[in-house]
Amino acid sequence: MPEHAHYRARVREGHWFSALPAELQDALLAAAQVQHLEAGQRLFRRGDAASGLYALVEGAMRIGAVSQNGKEALLTLIEPPYWFGEISLFDGQPRTHDAFAESASTLLLVPQASLLALLEREPRYWRDFALLMSHKLRLAFNALEEMSLLPAAPRLVRRLLLIAENYGEGEPRRVIHLAQEQLALMLALSRQTTNQILKELEAQGIVRLTYGEIEILDLQRLRGHAR
Template structure:
């Protein structure tokens, strides 16, 4: 058994991968290459040529872009067992953002050429890749709507719920998030002070417990209520 195939059981609880046809799931395992990145290493940069589809097995990948002023806009953290990189598979164009290992990270990479050959042989599998992309598009619309219409506090609560649920990619929500407050603030375009104030208020209500670089969800129902209540 190859090392890549040995990792397949560890990502099998992911909703997208679990629902794939057997043939596609087996082919992804066959073509997969294991990539290991130390914390801070770049996986790909904005403008790079397409290099395939990825799945996070361990660790996390930070997706963002650095502006002309040197400030990074953090769009999200991709954690196990989520897949990413499919946009370039459809249009063949350059990477849209930077991807860095947030901490020591293990990934499965499905090389672009191998995946395109498979899709030429089995065009019906394009639908599954389309479902992966459409899920993220729906999620993006929700994030944009919240950013436009909701005050900071419910936006923050909604983002914590999204992260806890693996952005819809995992089958079971988590209680403890490895997420520094600076990164959460960057994701939401909030100041560090505003983010800390909201988190402290949620902690005082018994909804969260804050630690060094961690946020624990103590009361999931209470966090859901905070995400819906703008007042």
């Protein structure tokens, strides 16, 4: 659709979408609806009905949960190009987490009904969506293992690398738009511990810290610290 033509190049930067058959790429973009969110606006909340598959094409989204006493668990902070929402496509169950716009954001929504109709016509495409979900599942298992087995510093470095590579969806980015408080929340670390580790990395010339951002100066040395 001409309306979405300028988003095509952006989503093709992502590894999952770029590997899809051309016909499936076209079908997803043809069915997609554009949604704009202001900073802080909620996209969906845990327990909301399944609405479809989302692609983030501009801005940043925060995925997590908030307890009854207001404590936040931040799972991921995502930037374009990133597809999410596939769990509810498979099981039709409500959303598992909350999703909020971290900054003004633009998303493509492929509605649940359109996806199910497409997959009814072309069941071979289920595997493509399964690959999207299995990739996220691998990341989740790795994160659980790291939380249990790794000390704070290598755990933080590995998460920095994962975010820099957009969770395996793109080439490494030099600047991560992430506040230290958010990184601490993701890793269940204190703000003080997170700051101490980042300051040590900065002293070694591996990263540079600015307000709300972490700039990676030496990707290879950062990978070395992850090992």
